[in-house]
Amino acid sequence: MKKQTVILLLFLLSTGILLLSSSTSLYQKIELLIGIVFLLVAFYYKNVHIIRFTRNKKDFIAIIFLVLLFHLSYFSLGFFVGFQTNPYNQNILGIIQNLLSSGLLIFSTEYLRSILIIKNQRNKPALFLSTLFLIIITIPYPFFTYSFSNKEMFFQFLLGTMLPFLMNHIYSSYLDYKTSSCISILFRLLEEVPLLLFPVLPFTNWYITGSIHLIKYLLLSMIFKYHSIKEFPFSHLPKKNSFILLLYAFVLIFATIFTSFMLGIFRYEPLAILSNSMYPTYQRGDVIVLKKLSSIEKRQLKEQEIIVFETSHQLVAHRIFKVVKQGNDIFYQTKGDNNNMPDNNFVKVQQIKGVYCFSLKYLGFPSIWLHDVLKEE
């Protein structure tokens, strides 16, 4: 029996079991059916070599290193942003079902990708069209069920879900083209399987998801760019190539630090100012940098200091007008420099996020414009 036939039979058997299982969701069933179609299309070209194995060990090492680094960074984030229970089924049967389901889909997609790339004789426009085709076919289902009436939600969906999805396809094609289909399958399996297995996942938001994927793909690009130069170590590289690598490294480090800063992982955190209530100290469009405080420091604030505190639905950065002590409790009355009256409610210590350090002129305007556009009815 030919190798292709064995693969096809195994695939059909697994998907058949999953399709008949009552615990398989509708979305999973649709994905599996798509997988079957992919595989059948791929088998139509039965004369092509099925899976191309790379003989270069460096490819494997590079991809394993990259995915390990990604998971390490991703899970480390949980120590800063908190952990949540993994939403995927954690029962043995559930895990097996999820692994089979995603494994089969990854396999069939990458298999078809590989066939398309080979069939088109590694032609670049055909590579682009093949990737586009696979993107359209495997587009995330929320794309069709999402309510896009809310512009803010649409923006977040675009950058937090669609961008990683697109990058995933682009880089899978890139890997397949540059190395082999085996590497692209390995990359996707290593990337997705741990997320199904771990009982907890970092409590991420759309920004963390989008950024970490962007950084991951930049790292991937850098590693394979370096890899294609096939010269090691850095000191042996021609000057021009080492410049490119240094540039990559610089952008990577900058992106990591910048994203961490935006997320408030460091002690200092930026905030865009929407109002003029503190004019002339700072005004609408400025970015202020606040320093986070310990619980003890929050109780030792003095009049005239500018604090950033949370109210029910927003952050406010106003100057302390009066410190009120009631027994062991401390309250702060605040006032905007540009307001003629103090704020209505006293600020509790628990509401305080940090103290104002300095402001940067006009840097917040893009955020404000975007905020205005997305909030428009």
Added chain:
Amino acid sequence: MKGVKNMRQNKKKILLSLSIFLFLLLIMAVGYASFATQLRLSGSAEIIGAWDVRITNIEVVQASEGTNPGTPSFTNTSATFNAQLVKPKDEIIYRVTIQNLGSINAKLENVVFQTDEKTGSSAILYQTTSFANKLKAGEKTSFDVIVTYDENSKIPPTTKSKTITGIIEYVQE
């Protein structure tokens, strides 16, 4: 020569991809900042201000014959009038003007008018008209307070007065 040309093209591609990467990263940061830092728009709870929305006038625009509209007065943050009505159907209309004298655009956050229904005279009725939701720098808006002696009130009221309190909250747009 061909090698040099390839290297240049390669370098251009890399620079382009890095630029796209940085651009996307920036867009995400801008978006994140715009959702995460909805800093207040801090105004105050009443019509006031240093920033600077205030009452600039109150005038009598209509008064039935025999009534006494008194001399209404105002401060930056409050307007006061004392209407004396004589008989059913009597009506006095006061027009209050609010102006944004500051350099910051304002928007209407909250309007509440309350009358003391429990202790006040049931024969005195109040109505208010609406006014601008947005007040750009330099703009002004007016609203009317209409005081009426209820025409259905046939028995002379035992309580002869009734107050109205309005809180109009403008905040920076």
